[in-house]
Amino acid sequence: MHPRTSDTHPHHAHHHAGHHAPGMGHGSAEEFLRRFWIVTFLLIPLLFTNETVAGLMGIAPLPFSRWIGFGIATVIFGFSLVFFQHAWHEIRARRFGMMTLVSLAVGSGYLFSAASTFLPSLEVEFYLEIATLIWVLLFGHYLEARSGAAAGNALQEVAKLLPKKAHKLIDGKEVAVDIGALQEGDIVLVKPGEKIPADGRIMEGSANVDESLVSGESKPVEKQKGDEVVAGSICLDGALTVTLTRVGAHSTIGQIQTLIAEAQGTKPRSQRIADRASAVLTFVAALTALLTILVWTALLGKPFVFAITLAITVLVIACPHALGLAIPTVTTITTSLAVKNGVFIKNLAKIEVLRKADYVVFDKTGTLTKGSFEVHEVAPAPGVSPEQLLAAAASIEAHSSHIIGHAIVREAQKRGVVLQEAAEVKNIAGKGITAVWGNTRYAAGNRALMEDLGLRLDNALEQKARSFAARGETIVYVADARQVLGVISLTDTIKPESYEAVKKLHELGVKVAMLTGDNEKVARGVAEALGIDTYFAEVLPQDKYTHIKSLQEKGNVVLMVGDGVNDAPALTQADVGIAIGAGTDVAVEAGDVVLTRNNPLDIVRLIKLARAVYRKMIQNLVWALGYNVVAIPAAAGAFAAWGIFLRPEVGALLMSLSTVIVVVNALTLRSIDLERA
Secondary structure (H helix, E strand, O other): OOOOOOOOOHHHHHHHOOOOOOOOOOOOHHHHHHHHHHHHHHHHHHHOOOHHHHHHHOOOOOOOHHHHHHHHHHHHHHHOHHHHHHHHHHHHOOOOOHHHHHHHHHHHHHHHHHHHHHOHHHOOOOHHHHHHHHHHHHHHHHHHHHHOOOOOOHHHHHHOOOOOEEEEEEOOEEEEEEHHHOOOOOEEEEOOOOEOOOEEEEEEOOEEEEOHHHHOOOOOEEEOOOOEEOOOOEEOOOOEEEEEEEOHHHOHHHHHHHHHHHHHHHOOOOOOHHHHHHHHHHHHHHHHHHHHHHHHHHHOOOOHHHHHHHHHHHHHHHOOHHHHHHHHHHHHHHHHHHHHOOEEEOOHHHHHHHHOOOEEEEEHHHHHEEEEEEEEEEEEOOOOOHHHHHHHHHHHHOOOOOHHHHHHHHHHHHOOOOOOOOEEEEEEOOOEEEEEEOOEEEEEEOHHHHHHOOOOOOHHHHHHHHHHHHOOOEEEEEEOOOOEEEEEEEEEEEOHHHHHHHHHHHHOOOEEEEEOOOOHHHHHHHHHHHOOOEEEOOOOHHHHHHHHHHHHHOOOOEEEEEOOHHHHHHHHHOOEEEEEOOOOHHHHHHOOEEEOOOOOHHHHHHHHHHHHHHHHHHHHHHHHHHHHHHHHHHHOOOOHHHOOOOOHHHHHHHHHHHHHHHHHHHHHHHHOOOOOO
């Protein structure tokens, strides 16, 4: 089960993690909220410095209103500098988006108003418009920061899978050393229940090793002298003396880290639609503002002050308040809706990708199946009752720490079988367990154990055992001193929800694939039972992501659902990685979406949610932009012939109205029913 030694340099791994796209919130959600409240507080006196607002309220503007207005607006303008930072990122990356436009409007509006405060002949002040613009955008940023505040670092999580210390043998003496100090060729002792600190080869001892963490294979693997063991896997029963062959960055866990880092670098990032719209809008608004100045001064001979007032009105009005909230309002509601439905979306840019998904790839163990063994069939030899067989097996297995033993004991308890108190219990590593009661030695284990005891199966049992094996089931033989009493077969059972999930995904027009480390027989059995479109069996952990890639190369948008460490690179490679929260921390870190429950039906809900949310986003963008189609020409004086000029205050009012519509439309998302939708 060893990975190919990769030619990448694992020590570069940590550089990739945790970069965020320029233009996204530098501040934390709390920071934006604090700024928002301060600006809210400052807006109240600013309202009373505006002649129009004061006139509407039937009171005189504050004395020295233009100077008070200038002072307050300057403080508020200070809070908008964060937008200029983002705009600078956008300009440097040549990706002009909403922040460029906002900065253009806020900057020119503020400077022009300040100039007009000191040069009364200009007569136009945009303080209130600029301040409300900053106010709404800070709130939008707060919502955005809040919904995207949960991204961690997968690489440190992988490191947690390794023990902190190891028992190194120096001249036969056991010394506790730090795992970082281990080197190739060191000899370590791994005791029952401990994790293996690095890849190596067993020199002494034998044990069942749980590699599910790294291999995804649900069944523990029997290991004995000469076998290879993998870093991070758990030694279940016996003690092992291991010579280390690969440590640190070169070990399996180190390579998984490298794979995550690589996949993080190549992940298809979905650009937000609002940003695309803003880029177009920025261009249109800037062009319109320039044309306004040229047309009114050069062609129509109006004074420059008149033309520049119109130009700035264009910029302020084009400023996408509604566009700034069109997406964040939807995403914030989406986040709370999703959590109610057992889903946490870490990267909201993935909504439009989720909506287009054509393939969902499930990791079998623990996702489509329960990931725990259950007794499937009890086949006693002639003259032995199923209860007697179970009583014998469970009485022995009650002393086993093995998951197969636990499953047999559970089944016996379920059937109300009385267990015997066993003595002289012996664990025969990699083969089974024997115990004595009532002067007879009983044994439960694999075929090899029966051969060691010199016992043969009768033909009927032999046929039974073969048919179980053909279905890929795990078989436990039970015997007393004279004969084999029967065989018990165990399987990893399919979750009842899995059947419905596959059916519903097909109804949504999405295909389903399954990845598993289990053998072809087991995989085919599960795939046929569930009606899955494609399955990949006997997949080595480090190759999981290659199967995702092959589906992507055929032009599919692929979602991957997994819960193990070994799923992390595949989750990162997929267009959207969906981690099961009940699984390991690493998978949770690598996923874009985390399921809080281990229920495949939540994937169906997630895709439905993404589609509904996307529809809302588009509606909101249509609203937010539709208003600009009318407002920009009006602000530029296109309807001047009919005596229609859009005053900045009226523009600001219209802008607020489109903002309200957008927010109300987003709120209707709450009533969506994902069970039926």
